[in-house]
Amino acid sequence: MITGIGLDIVEISRIRRLDTKSPKFRARVLTINEQAEYDRLTEGRKIEFLAGRFAAKEAFSKAKGTGIGSECSFQDIEVRKDAKGKPTIYFCGAEIGLVSITHSKEFAAAQVLLQTI
Template identity: 35%
Template sequence: MIGIDVTSIDRIKRMFDKFGIKAYQRFLSEDEIKLVKRAETAAGFWAAKEAASKAIGTGIGKDCGFHDIKISKDELGAPKLKYKKHIRKKFNIKKSHLSITHDANLAIAVVKNSKKKK
């Protein structure tokens, strides 16, 4: 399954201006926040988590929250995504792939999941 999302960078900036670090804590872990040096990256991570929730068909909600999805980066800066174990199990996910881009005040993310063979 695949999922896609687009997020306004200004919206994330306004959230941060209003609520400070709590705005980021709402959808990012402490390790993820350490990777965020600018609003573009935070908006990309928001888009990535929304896209990941679409890729399992639920959207963000009771079945999959922002904190059920973990984003990291490899040594070249490429983003990686992993769902918490109970989600991987429930939706039979073997591996997830994530790509992020941002320009013109928008961040866009695409997530693709591969399934375990049964």
Template identity: 40%
Template sequence: MIYGIGIDVVRIKRIEEILIRNEEHFLKKILTEKERQLYPKERMKRAEFVAGRFAGKEAVAKALGTGIGSKLKWKDIEIGRLASGQPIVKLNDDKLVGDFTIHISISHTDDLAMAKVIIEQK
């Protein structure tokens, strides 16, 4: 049974501007330690990576029905990837962990990052 669906779109340029102004602070706020290990060394890929994670986390929060705020923090959601490159979601807050399967898809164009999430209740 479908528990929730979420979608989010982010302008990559917006994230790029934030990274130029305050990269370290923004990364510490948004990304978990494991996500930071995946952070690209190549400067040209960084904004795209962060925009995808940002959109993904927003989409998860929307699918859960909470949004990002007092109940759900950025670092409560971790987006990793399988060896194939497929993104996967892990919830780090025990209050949110249920008998769910979280499906996520992240896509990019030159200008936008988009994420779609479907949460399936088992």
């Protein structure tokens, strides 16, 4: 049964602005594992990766119905990829949602689906 859906789109220029303004932004949005993945990327890929993770986490918070806040922080949510690159959403360490992420030159967007069996 589908229990939640969430969709989010962000302007990459906005994420770049926030990231340039404060080094805390990236540390707030990405988990330690995601930061390690970010560090391995080429310069060009870094900002779209950060924007995509931001969109995925906001989309997840909508699917959950809480928004980002005390019940659901950016650090509670982690996107992990399988060997082929397919992402999955984890909340507090447990696999919980289906996610799809996309980016273009100007935007990153993500869709999340929550379901129970």
